[in-house]
Amino acid sequence: MIDGLGNVSNLTLIGTGNPLGLATADRLVGPRLRHLSLFDSDDVALGRATSGYRNSGIPDVRPVLYSTDTRHEQVALITEGFGEPDTDVVILGPPAALRPDPTWTAGADLNLDQTVRAGLLDLPVIAGTCIDLLAAQGHGVLIQFTHSPKNLRKGLNPAYCATMAALDTVLGNLASLAVEKGVDVIAVRMSPEADPSSALDPALRSKAMRSSQVASLVKTAVTKTRRKAPQLQTISLPKGLGLRR
């Protein structure tokens, strides 16, 4: 249960390959955190995150590797990971922003690469399972990251941005369902340029926000879930662009 100071005692991070998810988890890690569950389909990213969090002194870090596009296995693994005690916060991290095939050119057919698979096949299944499990607990916070759909400028990762824009619709509908079931949802909607993972070339990140900035905003929103009925909090970034739903 999240305490009056916003401290989390049991945290779940889905997807360990994107800096936004990792930075948000880092921001929520505190002295009261006892259990951290990490889920990913990429064993390299999962191993790196697990060793990092174990070194930070969290008593119980549980890594879970699942295969992509295996609905029943994913549901079973997530359900098993939601053991005792209750999970306070689930971070639905964005998929890892892998670079597309160098031979890909604009206008060509978009291959279902790993980013798209992880985003559009796995995340909706995992999100739906987490919502059901949080609703069964009777409390909990779900944090999700999406892009506000807009035309992409040159230099952005097309597969990643397309996936995040599509997730905006999919997860948006799931979020409404989650709130009806009594789950708090914090939806972070970013402009593609503001997402630090969007740029193909690091030199073109001038408009990107730092992951830690986004994580601080999410942390504040988590604290505000106290003493309120479950609701959907939308954080539109960058602020001032009128990116409201």
Next chain:
Amino acid sequence: MYRSQPDTVRVQPADEIQIVERAPVNRPQAVGLVSDQILNSPARGLLIDACDPIAGDWASNTGGRLVRLQGTFAAPAVEWINWRDGIARIAAGAPVGVVSQALRSAGWSLPVVGGHPNATVGACVSTNVRNCRTSGAQDFGSYLTAIEYVDGEGIPGRAELEGRPAIARALIGGLGTVAAITAIETKIEAVNSAWTSITTTRCDSFATMIESFLQRDTTFHFVKFDHTARRGQLGRGVSIAARRAGIQELPESRRRNALESTESPANTPHWLATAPTRTRSITHLWRAVEFQSKPRTSTSLMPESQLHHHRWLGLRNHQLSFDFTLPLQSAELIIWLFEELEHAQCPPLWASAFATSASSLSYLQPVIDGINVTLTLDATHAELSSILDRADEAICQAGGFVLLNTDQRLRPDVVAAMFGDRELWQAQRIACDPAGRFVSDIDRRLFW
């Protein structure tokens, strides 16, 4: 004696209120409605509404179904008064402020007039509220004579407190997780007027403040620390002693509105209110107790009793209440905590204290001889968590405890060390609610 009233049982799921209204029914039928709601709720998913922003943790709705007791469970607030024995039967869903007003209009008062005025009577029993009495018992549960409830299996019951049964001890201070309290019978006190006479005295040091705790010649007594004090001035403040004002003490204009004694037909003492009591802003009181701007002693204050005793202070989202009790010999821990907070540049927004005396029926809410301190702090401060964690351990080692009814951040391991009767409470709780339907936020955080 039950009065037939229209019944409304409101069930609030996560996002909206579904209103289930029935035709006017009598009380047994209303209890049946509550039983239905309990039996139809999932495990670990039923909160009983307390309407208490002070006890924000266990009463807040962060998921689960919220049952609000209304209809015959809220009105009339006072069902009957036994004038000869000084006992009243009170609806559990009524706000305690309304109960205070109803009793006072009849010339009586609750023995413990604490808690937020909007908190329900059931919540006051479930958190075992207390006030700053300097003599006699200080917690609400000590004055109860009977509690009616519906347990986790939907079975109504009644616990007489004469023999101190285990179910009653589990219900008092049980944080709303043992059963749904539907009515109580409690001892009440006869009062002369609706006003309180207050004397404030400035104390320039912490030692003087401690000495003021030992004065037990007034009905109510607490101290307000000067939260703006720094370094060597830490612990100074204002001592506030209060007692119920007699009619002869009131100004002539108020005396006309005071309570008058008459003889009832049955030759029992009967007090009648001749006019509605006047209300007065409590800011007038607090404006007068500022440390430096007022004379050392002031006796001219006379606010209305209800405004003085019921705490209107609501916590905002960025504020945190830290409420703990220490043995008198460990009072220096208070200064240590003030120094820690000052060093971290996180001074309290409010700090007050009153003396406590050992008497309690509750398993989870003990009362010891010592000092109860209430701090309101800025919850957004980065170092607050570690400071209060150290304070928890120091309080526990000194033989004190942190009050559960306002707690929002205790660790489960510290709770296990603080409250010795926790296992007895858990056993009784399982007996009352084997399916584990009742739940609260503090329960989720500390006892799972």
